[in-house]
Amino acid sequence: MIEIRDLTVRYGDEKNGIIALDHVSFKIKEGKNFGIVGESGSGKSTLALAIMRLLPKNSKIISGQIIFDGTDILGLKESNMRQIRGKDISMIFQGAMNTLNPLMRIEDQVAEPLLLHGTDDQEEALEAARRSLSLVGLDDKVWKKYPHELSGGMKQRAVIAAAIVSNPKVLIADEPTTALDVITQVMITNLLSDLQRRLNMTVIFISHDFPLVSQFSDLMAILYGGKVCESGPNSEILQNAGHPYTKGLRGSVPVLGGQKTLLSIPGEPVNLRSPPSGCRFITRCAYATRACESYQYSPFSMGSDHTVYCTIYGG
Amino acid sequence: MTAKTTPLSIILRNRKALAGLGIILFYVAMALLAPVVSPYSVQYTNPSAFLLPPSGAHIFGTNTLGQDLFTLDLYGAQVSLIVGLAAAGVAVAVGTVVGLVSGYLGGIVDEFLMRVVDFFIVIPAIVFMIIIAALLGPSLINVIMVIGLLSWAPTARIIRSMVLSIREWPFVESAKANNARSGYIMFRHIFPNVSSVLYGNAMLAVSSAIFTQAALVFLGVGNVTSISWGGIIRDAYTTGALSAGDFTYVIPPGVFIFTLIFGFILLGYALEEIMNPRLRTMLKEVRQ
Numbered sequence: 115m116i117e118i119r120d121l122t123v124r125y126g127d128e129k130n131g132i133i134a135l136d137h138v139s140f141k142i143k144e145g146k147n148f149g150i151v152g153e154s155g156s157g158k159s160t161l162a163l164a165i166m167r168l169l170p171k172n173s174k175i176i177s178g179q180i181i182f183d184g185t186d187i188l189g190l191k192e193s194n195m196r197q198i199r200g201k202d203i204s205m206i207f208q209g210a211m212n213t214l215n216p217l218m219r220i221e222d223q224v225a226e227p228l229l230l231h232g233t234d235d236q237e238e239a240l241e242a243a244r245r246s247l248s249l250v251g252l253d254d255k256v257w258k259k260y261p262h263e264l265s266g267g268m269k270q271r272a273v274i275a276a277a278i279v280s281n282p283k284v285l286i287a288d289e290p291t292t293a294l295d296v297i298t299q300v301m302i303t304n305l306l307s308d309l310q311r312r313l314n315m316t317v318i319f320i321s322h323d324f325p326l327v328s329q330f331s332d333l334m335a336i337l338y339g340g341k342v343c344e345s346g347p348n349s350e351i352l353q354n355a356g357h358p359y360t361k362g363l364r365g366s367v368p369v370l371g372g373q374k375t376l377l378s379i380p381g382e383p384v385n386l387r388s389p390p391s392g393c394r395f396i397t398r399c400a401y402a403t404r405a406c407e408s409y410q411y412s413p414f415s416m417g418s419d420h421t422v423y424c425t426i427y428g429g
Numbered sequence: 430m431t432a433k434t435t436p437l438s439i440i441l442r443n444r445k446a447l448a449g450l451g452i453i454l455f456y457v458a459m460a461l462l463a464p465v466v467s468p469y470s471v472q473y474t475n476p477s478a479f480l481l482p483p484s485g486a487h488i489f490g491t492n493t494l495g496q497d498l499f500t501l502d503l504y505g506a507q508v509s510l511i512v513g514l515a516a517a518g519v520a521v522a523v524g525t526v527v528g529l530v531s532g533y534l535g536g537i538v539d540e541f542l543m544r545v546v547d548f549f550i551v552i553p554a555i556v557f558m559i560i561i562a563a564l565l566g567p568s569l570i571n572v573i574m575v576i577g578l579l580s581w582a583p584t585a586r587i588i589r590s591m592v593l594s595i596r597e598w599p600f601v602e603s604a605k606a607n608n609a610r611s612g613y614i615m616f617r618h619i620f621p622n623v624s625s626v627l628y629g630n631a632m633l634a635v636s637s638a639i640f641t642q643a644a645l646v647f648l649g650v651g652n653v654t655s656i657s658w659g660g661i662i663r664d665a666y667t668t669g670a671l672s673a674g675d676f677t678y679v680i681p682p683g684v685f686i687f688t689l690i691f692g693f694i695l696l697g698y699a700l701e702e703i704m705n706p707r708l709r710t711m712l713k714e715v716r717q
Contacts, residue, residue: 166606200608207606212599217621227607276607 115144115316116165116284121178123160123169132386134160136340137177137411140421142318142333144283147310149331149348150320151363153383156337158320159208162288164188165318166205167195182284200227204282206273208289213273214261221247221257224276231280246279247272249312250305267298271305278309285310286318291326303330324363328352333419336360339384339394341411346420356414356422358399393425401426439703446699449632452692456685460506467500471656480668482675489677492661493668501656502681508657509689512573513639519577520638521584521631528588529615529623533596542585549582555644562650572651576638584630591623625704632697636690643686658682 123135135157142148152158163169165180167187180187182203187195204227207213214223225236225243233239244257250271261269270290277285287306291299303319307330310317321327327334328348335345336359344357355361365377381398384390392409396402405425414427440446459466475495483490489498531542558575565571595601596619604614643659645651647666661682665671670678702708 168602168605196608200606205603205606207599207603209599213603215600215604215618215622218618226604226609230608230613273603276603 115182116142116318117179117181118142118161118165119179119181121161121164121180122176123157123164123173124176125170125173130387131174133176133389134173134340134386135164136389138337138340138342139178140335140342140345142284142316144316145310145314146333147307147317147319147331149327149334150318150337151322151324151327151334152337153322155339155383155386157340158322158337159288161337162205162286162318162320165203165284165286166199167192168199201231201280202282203284203286204277204280205286206277206288206290208292211266211269211293214269216261219258219260220252220264220272224272224279227276227280243275243279246275249278249309250275266294267301270294270298270302274302274305274309278313278315281313282315284316284318286320288320289322290319291321291323299326306330325367336363339389340386341394342423343395344420344422344424346416347418350417350420354416354420356416356420356427357395357424358401358426359395440699443699443703445695446703449692449694449696449699452688453696456506456510456689456692459503460510463500463503463507467497467503469497469500471496471500471504473497473500480670480675483677489681490675492664492678498661498678498681501661502658502685504656505658505661505682505685506689508569508655509639509642509686511569512576512642513635513689513693515573516576516580516638516642517631517634519573520581520634521627522581523578524581524584525588525620525627527581527585529592529620531585532589532592533611533615533619539589543589546582546585549579550586554579555641555648558641558645559648559650562645567651567654569655572642572645575651576641576645580634580637580641584627584634587626587630588623591626592619595619595622626701628704629697629699629701632693632700636693636697639686639690639693658686 117140119139121135121138122133124131124133126132138157138161150158150161160169160173164175165187169175175188178188182198187198190198214220221240221243224246225239228239228242229236244254247257252268252271252275256264256268256272261272264272274290290306291302294302303326306317306319309315319327319331328351331348333345333347334351335342336351336357337343338359344351344355344360351360352364355364359379362377362379366379368376379398384394384397390396390407392407393399393402396406399406403425409425411423413421413423416422416427440450473496475491478491478495479493481487481491481495487497487499489502492498492501527542527546531539558579561579562572562575565575601614601618604618609618642651643657643662646657646659647663649663659682662679665675665678702712
């Protein structure tokens, strides 16, 4: 459905710029929940913006393709991209609190994507917006309200309603639950997976929250320093993690009644201005060897669709 | 039971706004009712009764043509209000569009527009206006355009600075992801969020336009033939009424200009206070 091939994105110029995504490749299957996990600066949001073709002006796509429905999005003319953006692929941004215009009524904002995609009939668009709002569990009491009259969870529901109003094939959710409390987080993720099943969408769920993504998604990719270090089905990754970074992430998740001390990954995130030449994780990895210094990220298959990028398994 | 909160009720609860609004309404009434209230017709001249001191028949006296000054003072409100409001309208409209485009698009467009703004802020406006008004010739529309098109720069700067912060809000990016074009984002999403500063700003623009119009007429440019307060003061000056101690010739139009401007400034400050909650709480703390 969506396939990322060899995608490299740089911010800034050649000399002082940083490589936010470095030859990233993976496949996102249709009708599945795909999770992307990574810490700050790992390139999660850059990836989302690249799919939407909304990367900021100071960035440059150095190489790669993003194949959506058989065509390379990156090669499309802007006018053709407009047919896709906000219609076939829609996106929920970080920070639910501010993604709504404070001076527009909820139903008008939810109807907006339709009106921007050639629906001339205002009433018809509003009808669809109200259906969409009901679908995310917001009743007619809030349709005509302004964002400041809603709670954080309700705002996030409204944002989701706006994202699904045009029946997109793909929904990108970039940190949709940050700044929400834990209970609301679970409610929102449940809502997203419910909608995913009902509308048969492909959901790309981006988060730094490993346990949340692992609960929510069917497949996931783990990014570190602009590189994919492991990708595969959820159950596989949870039970049979291959990459030391994934193992570290898994070990840092508290389990009820489990061990008392939580594991942490020593060191600090990779400096993208001068990344190590081989494996990006080398400075923090307990298993690092000389081979890692010249590792060129050749994939190792650990099972169906389960790919690990690490020298432990050769390469 | 608390009173219902409507925009009007908030304005009426503010004492500055109430005073400003009262003054403005007084002059609006004066302009509208001038034909009804004034004791003489505007066309009335009496060459034999020129430069009379105040009397029962002419409470402010007469001018060189024997026109009743009280009548002229009443009619003078019309030009001041029309020019003030229309010129401010032009200035605010141009300033808003320039500020939105400049702030939102950024880059070279921003750089260019801001240098134009610098130009208009730096040049001595009155001198420039005299030249242009003299070139264009005297008509009401020309005066409005000259004042309006030379005083939009401060508005453009204020709007731009607000756009710079609003455009970084996630809802702007979200609108982009919904396929919105720049023009749509600027006017549908960003404009409503910056418009709160416009109200106070527009009132201050009206007051400065009223003053500029009076100044231009006094200096002899613009529409000298129509009746205006600036024109009356100019006549008083050229006929030497001031040195003759003929104060009823000069003082009433002067006071009218001053109080009308003061009314708009009061309303402008009040609107700024109402629209800016931070300012409102700050003032409350100062008072306590």
